[in-house]
């Protein structure tokens with residue numbers, strides 16, 4: 001039972017040897033793989049589709065893969081990512097006309113479901129769907145690129161999201177994505193996050209195992225709920 005989960009974002013991995021780099025980060029202590037999907041429409045960048053996820057599964061990557069859809073629309077991609085081997089699929093409320101239907105679609109396809117909030121997106125989108133969620137993702141940068149600076153306004157938003165989860169006695173992962181590093185992770189954990197997406201904060205270091213150990217050491221004293 002782990003208190004905090006680390007989800008290395010392979011957006012910062014070496015795409016010329018993605019399978020090997022992904023395996024290396026898991027063998028070095030990463031818990032989940034965070035898989036960023038960008039479409040040059042919802043966000044101004046273009047990354048990976050379901051075929052690449054399938055290739056990682058064929059390369060015997062068995063870790064939990066958390067797919068972050070930054071695309072518009074999303075519904076047609078959900079069955080494709082589920083079949084390719086995704087475990088959890090997260091989308092942004094602005095990217096679908098029917099949030100509830102999209103959440104059902106993810107569940108029908110056998111995956112856990114997450115809802116992602118851009119820095120200026122209100123948490124009010126949680127009002128009628130929170131009980132259907134396995135994960136809430138708070139973006140701590142504007143989505144589209146790795147290696148941006150963490151927006152401090154995310155800390156209050158994390159506290160608010162944590163309150164909503166705990167006051168409803170729900171078992172929902174609270175994930176934070178963007179600018180998370182060794183230097184700020186304990187403050188972020190104190191604010192209520194328990195799943196940390198980290199791209200450049202791991203992949204920019206030559207020794208993944210060493211930086212992951214340091215991050216875990218930093219998290220040791222941040223007191224939040226245990227993940228079951």
Ligand code: DX5
Nearest residue numbers: 009143144146147179199200
């Ligand atoms: C940004 C992506 C992030 C990105 C984070 O749009 O959703 O997952 O990889 O990268 P870092 O940790 O470098 O900010």
Ligand code: ZN
Nearest residue numbers: 036068177197
């Ligand atoms: Zn992401």
